[in-house]
Amino acid sequence: MFVAGIDIGSTITKIVISNGMEVRAAMITPTGPEHRRLAFRVMDDALASCFLSFNEVEYIVATGYGRINVPFADQQVTEITCHMRGVHCLFPEVRTIIDIGGQDSKGIKIKDGKQVDFIMNDKCAAGTGRFFEVMTDVLGVKLEEIGPMSLKSEKPASISSLCTVFAEQEVYLRLSEGASVEDILAGLHKANASRIHSMIGKLRIEREVAMTGGGAKNIGLVKAMEDRIGFPIVVPPEPLITGALGAALIAREVAARLTPDQLREKKEKRRLEAVTFFDDPKPGKERLL
Amino acid sequence: MGYTAGLDIGSAYSKAVILEDGELVSYYVKPTGGKFALSADLVLEEALQKVGLSLAKLRYIGACGLGVTFISETFNKVTELSCHTRGVHYLMPTVRTVIEIGNQSARVMKTTPKGKVADSIISDKCATGSGRIMHIMAKVLRTDLEDFSRLSDKATKPAKFTTNCAVFLETEAISRVAEGTPKEDIIAGLNQTLAGKISAMVHRMKIEADCVMTGGVALNAGLVSIMEKELGHKIQVPDEPMITGAIGAALITAEKAEN
Numbered sequence: 001m002f003v004a005g006i007d008i009g010s011t012i013t014k015i016v017i018s019n020g021m022e023v024r025a026a027m028i029t030p031t032g033p034e035h036r037r038l039a040f041r042v043m044d045d046a047l048a049s050c051f052l053s054f055n056e057v058e059y060i061v062a063t064g065y066g067r068i069n070v071p072f073a074d075q076q077v078t079e080i081t082c083h084m085r086g087v088h089c090l091f092p093e094v095r096t097i098i099d100i101g102g103q104d105s106k107g108i109k110i111k112d113g114k115q116v117d118f119i120m121n122d123k124c125a126a127g128t129g130r131f132f133e134v135m136t137d138v139l140g141v142k143l144e145e146i147g148p149m150s151l152k153s154e155k156p157a158s159i160s161s162l163c164t165v166f167a168e169q170e171v172y173l174r175l176s177e178g179a180s181v182e183d184i185l186a187g188l189h190k191a192n193a194s195r196i197h198s199m200i201g202k203l204r205i206e207r208e209v210a211m212t213g214g215g216a217k218n219i220g221l222v223k224a225m226e227d228r229i230g231f232p233i234v235v236p237p238e239p240l241i242t243g244a245l246g247a248a249l250i251a252r253e254v255a256a257r258l259t260p261d262q263l264r265e266k267k268e269k270r271r272l273e274a275v276t277f278f279d280d281p282k283p284g285k286e287r288l289l
Numbered sequence: 290m291g292y293t294a295g296l297d298i299g300s301a302y303s304k305a306v307i308l309e310d311g312e313l314v315s316y317y318v319k320p321t322g323g324k325f326a327l328s329a330d331l332v333l334e335e336a337l338q339k340v341g342l343s344l345a346k347l348r349y350i351g352a353c354g355l356g357v358t359f360i361s362e363t364f365n366k367v368t369e370l371s372c373h374t375r376g377v378h379y380l381m382p383t384v385r386t387v388i389e390i391g392n393q394s395a396r397v398m399k400t401t402p403k404g405k406v407a408d409s410i411i412s413d414k415c416a417t418g419s420g421r422i423m424h425i426m427a428k429v430l431r432t433d434l435e436d437f438s439r440l441s442d443k444a445t446k447p448a449k450f451t452t453n454c455a456v457f458l459e460t461e462a463i464s465r466v467a468e469g470t471p472k473e474d475i476i477a478g479l480n481q482t483l484a485g486k487i488s489a490m491v492h493r494m495k496i497e498a499d500c501v502m503t504g505g506v507a508l509n510a511g512l513v514s515i516m517e518k519e520l521g522h523k524i525q526v527p528d529e530p531m532i533t534g535a536i537g538a539a540l541i542t543a544e545k546a547e548n
Contacts, residue, residue: 103457123452123453123454124415124453124454125454125455125456125457130456130457131456134456161414162414162415163414163415163416163455164416164454164455164456165416165421165422165425165455165456166393166413166414166416166421169300169393172323176323
């Protein structure tokens, strides 16, 4: 039975199509300003990559900040639950999840496969992917380079500001003092690790700790977090898709409880909704499914 | 007492004042532009020139501000809080509550009847409580800071911002611009966000007697009037709200030297 999980984040959209416990397609693409249109497009791309048609997918769960904008989803589930499920499936021993997204950061505590507590920062850009995006502009480096570059530093520059705007000014000051880009990056990672740690610390960090989201792709941030908490952190092979994976797992469970008739009814409704949502002035062009 | 100079070298603006026997005779304000040493020299020179004085005529120089260490002349360093309360007391002796909003910080101070600091709260952790956010927004809106006072009152439907973070505010403002929200509505919305943040701080201190707002942000009349509504209290603004720190630095230094 084929099911799908789609996670529309503020910055990146992820999708997982699975058959039972086997992942058949996983795709990652930047979230555009038009979620609805995009949701269709990534769904279509993912289906094409595993040679499936839309109607072969029995159940679709949407999650993430843009989850209400997926007109063809059968159900919406919060990203906290989906991340938890995704990580628990990959690493059953994990008790604490640190998720660093494009515009927020979260801490999730798991016990016996259930979410027991969580904390979230979406009020302040510090400690989120956005902070690093701003800094890469200032330093003229690529986002994917900052982690490895920061690890070359022997003397991290002191960055005392938590505010992204003030830290930006501090970076200019350190540059004018002659600090190297590597040292500044190391200082920035250290400052953010301490910011994230003080937030997650409220949950009482328990081993094992997993890091997910775009932030987990930044080796510099992962190492700085490990230094801060004092033990190793596990990172999934593709840390961006844990939310979509969790959504697909939930979809599989829900679909298994439904009778073939109920599933068919769902599917019919799904198609209808998609059409009404896509009342495009130029029909046929964007209506892919 | 003769001539005393006061300097306040801030992260955004450098200010200099000249006092003759304790009376303000000249002042000069100029953007720092990241060059602390140069602008410190320059504002002092300009302030002296305005009253036809040379550096040699100065008996004392008092200074405060982030860039104080870059001043090339010999000077007496005074803490910023004392400078601000003292400078405000000089201009407006009845004031007991000072709200000072600079480029990188927001401070609320209570003063004694003699202009000394009685109590204070400082916030310098977040750009949204400071003048910095106005600079960021001015850039997004392609306008100057004067528009913030002028246009705020003209808003018919102030934009609602869902965040307090300067970085996210910038993004939201860009979206509003793209949606065609009028400039004055965006400005009024920002003034409301900023006023909310500063008022929350003032509430913790409780306003006593006359209240004054100083620092560059006090020039934003739109913000000041929203703050007055939020706090339910009249807020005075000096004609030149940016020079209170420099005045205080000069007064405190002269007094210390004479005694």
